[in-house]
Amino acid sequence: VRFKKGAEIYREGDSAGAVFNIITGVVKAYTQGPGRDELIGAFLFREDLFGLAQEGRYVSSTKAITPVTAYRIPVASLRNQFSMDAALEFHVIAKLCHELRQAQRHAFVLASKRTTSKLTLFLQMLEHLQAARDEPTNEVYLPMDRSDIAQYVGTSLAAISRAFRTLTVRGILKIREHRHVKIVDRCTFEALTHHRPPSRN
């Protein structure tokens, strides 16, 4: 199946009829709760599997943030393959573990106190993921907009913008068209990862 940019794939609480496997494009998984603010739980890329359900209901909403093509796999056919192929089950376990690891890294990003750290960690994540998909690694591409980043790392849109600014003026990053980021000063970049006491400057 195919989704346009911005299309909702399913909504939290919908009855879960299928799981999806991304071929192309990027998807965000988010939940809004309980205030009015929504938290983005994960970004999903090529080869990622999603559509996990709890008691027949999806646990988060998903939306395409770029044009997306994906396999849509009805649960029925999934059950079939399950009983026939034990290795598949193992594959699912592996996916779950991967997702858990990812959630761990996400938690780390959220737990950072300064926005620059959050952003740095976030860029590192993207870089790793990009490398894992063997795409060029000389610069990081951001498929999502600033607002999405903010909701993922747990700050306001403005803070993200400011963080980008401070990192660029310090000569650590270079930004092209708002979506291509090049890490110039890798050394201090990684240093930001550590929680930097407010060293007066």
Add this chain to the structure above:
Amino acid sequence: VRFKKGAEIYREGDSAGAVFNIITGVVKAYTQGPGRDELIGAFLFREDLFGLAQEGRYVSSTKAITPVTAYRIPVASLRNQFSMDAALEFHVIAKLCHELRQAQRHAFVLASKRTTSKLTLFLQMLEHLQAARDEPTNEVYLPMDRSDIAQYVGTSLAAISRAFRTLTVRGILKIREHRHVKIVDRCTFEALTHHRPPSRN
């Protein structure tokens, strides 16, 4: 096996020889990275299963925060049971899903901006878990110290203390011996859950 309060059960990166199943007590799972600050990823209670490994290495350190008794299950014997009992595998999947859900809630706590919200959400989590273990629910018991709470919800120790203070003076909580919390004004308590704009007061 049995652990004293404060005992390390294993450390991140150790070669994983066994998984554990808690009978009594509370365990914290944490990772320190990459700064000097450690983030507590989860608290583990009775019946919880932990010791998940990635490539033969534990992915987080664990420490008993109360006296703990637990089953220690060597991986070898686990493999045995795996091949004999397919239902067990399913049980493990269920545990993983549960853990993922829990991570999701954790992320939500971390993403909250004001400390009072974090604390409120945290208390709600504990309350739910406590109810799920059918323990008395009229007040919440905190097995961990303030510092642990701070590291779990992603703020400083001082902020937690202050948050407790503000909630008590507002007549929302009552604290006994620093570790027993009673929710007095349930209504405004839940209201704090929603991201409260800095409503002048």
Add this chain to the structure above:
DNA sequence: CGCTATCTTGACACCTGTCAACCGCAGTGG
């Protein structure tokens, strides 16, 4: 009965959220 670990509280600078205005760009319609 001291001693240590834990918790509270104060002071202060800094960061961050909120609000709002502004910019640049793309698409639209005149």
Add this chain to the structure above:
DNA sequence: CCACTGCGGTTGACAGGTGTCAAGATAGCG
């Protein structure tokens, strides 16, 4: 070809919250 509008992004102003540091209070434990 050019205004107009909408969207995403940046920036400024300001207040309030939070981190850090450090001192003081409390409780737990030997």
